[in-house]
Amino acid sequence: MPAPTVMPVLSVAEMRGCDNEAIAGLGIPALVLMERAAWAAVTLLHTVAPAAGDGANHILILAGSGNNGGDALAMARMLAAQGKAVRVRALPPRSAETIQQTAILQGWPLSLTPLDDLAGLAADLTACDLVIDGLFGIGLDRPVEGLPADVIALLNACGLPVLALDVPSGVQADLGGVLGIAVRASWTVALGWPKPGLLSDPSLAWVGELWVADIGIPPQAGHISGRRVSWPPDAQRLLPVERAPQAHKGQFGRVLLIGGSPTMPGAIQLATAAALAGGAGYVTACVPETMIPAMASRFPAAMFRPQVPSQGTDWDDMLNRADVIAVGPGLGQSSATALLVERLLRTAKQPVILDADALNVACAHPEWVWHRSAPTVLTPHAGEAGRWLGIGSEELQADRWGALERLVDRTAAVVVLKGARTLIGSPNGPQWVNVSGSPALARGGSGDLLTGLIAALLAQGLGATDAARTAVWWHGAAGAVAAETHGMLSATWETVLAALPVAAQRTPPPVAPIGLTKLG
Template identity: 40%
Template structure:
């Protein structure tokens, strides 16, 4: 996203409509003038990204998004481009959209009806102006066919405001959706363009506020924000290990030593002063040989765990824990200790079986499957509105919640929500969640509150993943993140 005012503030569709109305009714900027500014912004983006383009096709729908497209066609033709305007047969609705369509006709342009099976014109760029923010359903059959034809053309695509077919509130696609190479969004950033399936269709995202004054945003608080790239401050020169907390990582049932090792090692790399591991005795030799800085302890039940809990300042519970009697007993003892904690993996699955509201600082880090179990629903229901699911989880358990996935969400019990703009598909691999658990626990141990630890931890984890993926996403290992994690945690972003 371009670096412009409010580019990190995310809004719902209803909020964007309120901003639009305020600009027209209170600030006195006519709707047609906003449409003209949007067309200029879109044309500027097109010329900047595809300077060699000589012929474009603009696909216009019936509403204001189509109006933006008609005015872009006028401006592009005036700039010397060859322009084809196609419409899937619907008539423009609304005064401004109809005026924009007439402006194109008055300029000597023509509107070519498009029907399923028709060939697309040979162009350098397709411009999607079919639907804007209002679409919450699957596109109609004729429009869906046009969308699929544009996607299959192999030609770059510019989307105006929102790729048609994408729900701008939730990031989901109920049917066909344009796969854009560039999306130029207008006035305010729409939250649904930053999470869920949006990453598959938005392409590069730019925001243009259309020259509107700062006063526009004063009375409409945003729904969410994008995380900012941050790091912990430098340590005092006289720091000692006791100043940086003691994380106790609990897990590693038979055959799952790797999960708890990854979590413990991530806690070390994220700066925890001390990290202990409570695990099955059979794992001690391997853990001590691979990472001697981890203080590994064989624990056969709650009695053996108690003295380790007494020495710890923060708990990381769940990686490789299992759901059997051993894991359940350790889980229950850990939660009853009242220590600040991070709960992941089977720690969350056990919580779904035995729900509780937390009184101590707690961060839950579910993926959509775990979130569905915690909410008693389905993955499809969670993904249908990730924002609502994250907020409901945070409220239900009185904890900070990280709903993982493309565009991970961080929510607190009061409704505050941040969205992670980093990460890549290579991170869809085993062990990545174990790392996040250790990172967040280490940040809690170093003095962050639960919200700060979750936001900073999610950001560091995703940015480390992006740094590690510079050599390719496929084949990325969780341990590849440890070196860049250390650098980013120290503010080294090279």
């Protein structure tokens, strides 16, 4: 089964709605969906984690009371049928399907005991090669306490590989936060569709490698969501990599970058380098006049304009020559910067990208942005976005999807909320989550490269939302390539830019035969 081009991200409520429609509306038995989920998880072990699946002959399964536990019990039967030595530790079943799965296991050649004995669990862990986490599913809405918390602590301390079913137990499926304590999974298989919490920064330390399994819920079950995954089958196709034989530079747009200051000369140079590498036909950097000689020798393909007062014929002429304008890298936060940004947003007819210092001086004046008729792209990290919303970065990180929505509503702009899982939102459009990237990008200058790439793609004709999410994906993919070739510590901005062509052409990994899809 080929990977879908567009991957929706479903909230807990949306996923439950799909389940209910498939079962009650379309007549698909709940037990059939449970069997499909279990078989997908078994296939994941053998197909994409062969070292664990084929090398793990002693498997411990932790089953909760609800349907997540039922999925785990069905897995136990399937693995036992394949000759694995399976031990099951289970909480008392509550749902009808989990009760039925428990009954089916009677008489199977496996060990099925209550999950009520920490000493016995510790002994089981020492005798096993791998653990299946089916304790809590997406419905968990309270802190994990008591015996389950002790079980999770013991599991995390044992060092065994863990496959989590749908969500690591203890991770809140909508927001990604940890409800007291959570299982640290090696792999998580999201059943049906990924949940937003699995694709949010707070959960990354717990999810491990994220896979999505098609469990047989058909499209007519109505899985409509305002969230999407931005990933290779979708984002890669938007890159303007092909050019006609008779193409000329005037067809690929004019980028104007405004930034730089005597104390921060580097950021605008990184944005300039990225705009050139991103394929813009013309790139002009408007910088302090003292910076021009050094930049001109470094970037002979670019053009340069000295920073001038943000009014008058020189200013108007400079703006009129551009197809897209990016402002902010290294600009400083003086009163002159505030005047420049206000003047630009009030007069420019082109798309404008606000980054870094331009974001900071504009955050007290959202009306500068929302009154514009041309697109505006904001590129905040958590701290900058928090200033726009009047909240701290910790509060913002606890609900990144909600913060994105509020920032889009506040500005009527395309918002790129940067992070390990960058989110992209736009007025009246879906929210996107990017799944490319690498911790190697967690260094100064990465955001400046992204600004230049967004500007280059906007100049080449992509719409503001498509340019933003495609640039974010491309930037992240190049960071991953640079980390592979140069190491996590040494993947500098030069190596990231050099990796852009490889990232643009890289083919996604093959998909497992029954519809397992890797995200990230």
